[in-house]
Amino acid sequence: MAADLGFERLEFMVAWWLRAVSLFNVLCVIAWVAWAWPRSAWLAVVGVVLFMLAGRLWLGLQFWVMQIFKRRLGLPVASRDAVLRAWNAETQESMHQFAWQIPWREWEVGDHLPPDAQGRCGVVLVHGWMCNRAVWTQTMLQLRAQNIPYVAVSLPMLLHGIATARPTVEAAVRRLHEATGVAPLLVGHSMGGLVLRDWLRSLPAGSGLVPHAAITIGTPHHGSPLAMCVLGTNVKEMRPGSAWLAQLRSDEAETGSAFSRVRWHCVFSDCDNVVFPESTSQLANGEPHLLAGYAHVQMLGAPRLWALIESQLPFAARVRC
Numbered sequence: 429m430a431a432d433l434g435f436e437r438l439e440f441m442v443a444w445w446l447r448a449v450s451l452f453n454v455l456c457v458i459a460w461v462a463w464a465w466p467r468s469a470w471l472a473v474v475g476v477v478l479f480m481l482a483g484r485l486w487l488g489l490q491f492w493v494m495q496i497f498k499r500r501l502g503l504p505v506a507s508r509d510a511v512l513r514a515w516n517a518e519t520q521e522s523m524h525q526f527a528w529q530i531p532w533r534e535w536e537v538g539d540h541l542p543p544d545a546q547g548r549c550g551v552v553l554v555h556g557w558m559c560n561r562a563v564w565t566q567t568m569l570q571l572r573a574q575n576i577p578y579v580a581v582s583l584p585m586l587l588h589g590i591a592t593a594r595p596t597v598e599a600a601v602r603r604l605h606e607a608t609g610v611a612p613l614l615v616g617h618s619m620g621g622l623v624l625r626d627w628l629r630s631l632p633a634g635s636g637l638v639p640h641a642a643i644t645i646g647t648p649h650h651g652s653p654l655a656m657c658v659l660g661t662n663v664k665e666m667r668p669g670s671a672w673l674a675q676l677r678s679d680e681a682e683t684g685s686a687f688s689r690v691r692w693h694c695v696f697s698d699c700d701n702v703v704f705p706e707s708t709s710q711l712a713n714g715e716p717h718l719l720a721g722y723a724h725v726q727m728l729g730a731p732r733l734w735a736l737i738e739s740q741l742p743f744a745a746r747v748r749c
Contacts, residue, residue: 446531514699518723550577556618587660614642621647
């Protein structure tokens, strides 16, 4: 399917899909009010309020499932107050990202390849499922403020297999490598972390594009139970125990694999409402970084995440404008 549609069209599919959803939602509200208002003003208002609360309730269900799932496995759970705070923060962040940033502001902040980039390590940012590069807006602004070279991709996939993203990641890494002469730091959120692992296993032995480090944020390295509730090839690949994940681990275990040459940093949270339990976001050879109390998308704005990204860049990479 990816070949039929062409990468150029697929690259913008998520934004257009979310625009269509937004328009459909507006039309539904208008139709409801037009039908209900003549019958009862209260009925019309209650319907609109419930419609506006639907997203918050859906997220709340995710947090509830997360807590129940971990309790049944006998795992520690975050406090009720922490979960409620994360739920509220994720509701606000999700509305901002999925109703505004991702559908309408994909290219508000462009890639940054300054003339003096040669010799300085840059950053490749890879988003997660049903997102695009706009989800990294805050991070991109922070990188620009320190004149750090970066490329943020919009993956050419909707429900396609994870391997569909390989050419896009390859192009981004090569573009940054040509500008800097240095293999970039890789940063992936959620499914983006698996995209990075999949791309690395496609590299030939001894490739000069292998980074010194990679950071994954809320990535379902061992699958996520919520992937059982959604359809799509890439979602199937992210299910616990999937054949795709098993083959990925097998390929990475080969002697001299690119995966084994990278220093992995795995960021996770005890309030991640999408990827849980915490162990699924960690790699055996990775350095764990707990962001306690943060929800799945909310983690992207955590000060400690930015500090981690900075720590993995040599000081020479950070030259203020």
